[in-house]
Amino acid sequence: MIQMMNDATSVSATGTVLVVEDSRSLRGLLSAYLDDAHGLRTVEAGSLAEAEAALALDPTRFFAAVLDLNLPDAPEGEVVDLVQRHGIPVVVLTGSLDPLLRETMLSKQVVDYFVKHKRNEIEQVAHTLGRLWHNRQVKVMVVDDSPSFRAYLQRLLESYRYRTLTANNGREALKRLAEHPETSLVITDVNMPEMNGLELIEAIRQQYRREDLAVIGMSDASKPGLSARLLKAGANDFIAKPFQAEEFFCRVTQNTNMMEYVRRLREAATRDVLTGLANRRHALEVCEKLYANARRGHFQIALGMIDVDHFKQVNDRFGHLVGDDALKRIAVALSQSLRASDLVGRYGGEEFICLLVIKQDDDAELVLERVRAAVAQVDFEDGGTPIPLTVSIGFATELETSLLQMIGRADGAVYRAKAEGRNRVVRG
Numbered sequence: 001m002i003q004m005m006n007d008a009t010s011v012s013a014t015g016t017v018l019v020v021e022d023s024r025s026l027r028g029l030l031s032a033y034l035d036d037a038h039g040l041r042t043v044e045a046g047s048l049a050e051a052e053a054a055l056a057l058d059p060t061r062f063f064a065a066v067l068d069l070n071l072p073d074a075p076e077g078e079v080v081d082l083v084q085r086h087g088i089p090v091v092v093l094t095g096s097l098d099p100l101l102r103e104t105m106l107s108k109q110v111v112d113y114f115v116k117h118k119r120n121e122i123e124q125v126a127h128t129l130g131r132l133w134h135n136r137q138v139k140v141m142v143v144d145d146s147p148s149f150r151a152y153l154q155r156l157l158e159s160y161r162y163r164t165l166t167a168n169n170g171r172e173a174l175k176r177l178a179e180h181p182e183t184s185l186v187i188t189d190v191n192m193p194e195m196n197g198l199e200l201i202e203a204i205r206q207q208y209r210r211e212d213l214a215v216i217g218m219s220d221a222s223k224p225g226l227s228a229r230l231l232k233a234g235a236n237d238f239i240a241k242p243f244q245a246e247e248f249f250c251r252v253t254q255n256t257n258m259m260e261y262v263r264r265l266r267e268a269a270t271r272d273v274l275t276g277l278a279n280r281r282h283a284l285e286v287c288e289k290l291y292a293n294a295r296r297g298h299f300q301i302a303l304g305m306i307d308v309d310h311f312k313q314v315n316d317r318f319g320h321l322v323g324d325d326a327l328k329r330i331a332v333a334l335s336q337s338l339r340a341s342d343l344v345g346r347y348g349g350e351e352f353i354c355l356l357v358i359k360q361d362d363d364a365e366l367v368l369e370r371v372r373a374a375v376a377q378v379d380f381e382d383g384g385t386p387i388p389l390t391v392s393i394g395f396a397t398e399l400e401t402s403l404l405q406m407i408g409r410a411d412g413a414v415y416r417a418k419a420e421g422r423n424r425v426v427r428g
């Protein structure tokens with residue numbers, strides 16, 4: 001049996017955190033930090049009674065809560081039970097945490113606990129909440145043939161706001177992965193019918209790289225060699241059963257964080273910082289691939305170079321920041337007027353490149369004319385002064401002998417478009 005749980009509808013969509021803390025200054029500090037660092041909103045309460053009132057109003061707006069264990073009207077951490085009754089994940093921020101209290105909090109499955117007046121506790125609480133908020137987009141698959149253990153892990157993951165998928169053996173897991181390629185992490189048992197965990201990990205590594213899909217294998221503490229076999233099969237990490245929820249989350253978090261860092265690095269390597277479009281290097285890489293396919297006769301392509309008209313004047317009259325905003329607006333117009341299968345990137349400065357996959361030669365001019373018109377219609381102004389934005393576009397559909405030659409031909413057509421009066425599309 002395979003289930004999909006915890007979809008976006010069951011989680012608060014507003015990014016609001018309930019902060020229950022009797023020190024007004026600490027509450028304020030935490031709220032300000034959450035807003036600044038993660039764009040999260042807060043509702044503050046100074047006592048159990050105030051927390052009850054905030055929850056009575058609408059508990060579904062809270063995706064998490066930060067709770068002080070020692071409140072004037074609830075000195076024994078009673079607020080944790082109150083908030084957890086509403087299914088809201090809890091982060092504890094307490095004055096002191098002795099071993100007994102720590103055990104109690106862990107048995108209640110709080111997300112994490114922090115002690116006040118240690119170094120950076122506000123930062124750490126905010127970081128944990130930011131991560132919880134982010135987890136709503138992270139899909140984790142649990143593969144285990146025991147329904148009860150599967151359900152237990154699923155509950156644990158949901159308390160951290162992860163989205164979860166389950167499968168009861170390796171074969172089902174592969175099928176579900178194909179249906180949900182956005183999955184970031186697979187946590188798999190070893191002994192399962194049909195396809196065991198080691199076979200599953202090996203099969204996963206034939207299709208997905210470690211940095212695209214992380215795998216944690218659940219080994220057995222009584223079988224010391226198993227962890228090494230899991231890692232050799234291609235697991236990113238392992239956890240030995242039986243394990244504590246705290247260790248489980250440390251491993252899950254480390255692995256999902258690693259995936260996130262890789263995603264950000266990739267993003268930084270391929271995106272233009274200002275416009276968010278493909279940067280020059282990435283655009284050229286994609287163009288080379290499409291060009292090679294066009295050479296093999298798989299489809300026809302058109303290459304367009306798009307140069308903003310009189311852009312120096314925009315900068316000179318209104319300043320570089322306004323110029324930057326204009327480039328961003330143009331980038332939006334370009335991507336909105338092209339199809340997702342087309343490529344558009346920033347070639348440099350005020351010049352953009354696009355590569356269209358077309359059915360017939362005539363289509364290229366029509367599409368690029370639409371692109372030109374979309375930019376000319378951008379409603380852009382500074383302090384009430386309208387700033388007209390237009391582009392000159394040159395394009396080529398002949399494959400020439402290389403992509404660079406095609407770019408050269410399109411570039412030549414841009415110069416002609418400029419010479420002929422700008423704001424026009426010219427074939428190279």
Ligand SMILES: Nc1nc2c(ncn2[C@@H]2O[C@H](COP(=O)(O)OP(=O)(O)OP(=O)(O)O)[C@@H](O)[C@H]2O)c(=O)[nH]1
Nearest residue numbers: 307308309310311312313315320323324349350418
């Ligand atoms: N604000 C801003 N300006 C940029 C950026 N990149 C390039 N520019 C400016 O774009 C301007 C390009 O000017 P020119 O090459 O003279 O071309 P133009 O003024 O657009 O004139 P035509 O192309 O002939 O229509 C220069 O002033 C560059 O400084 C950027 O990232 N931000």
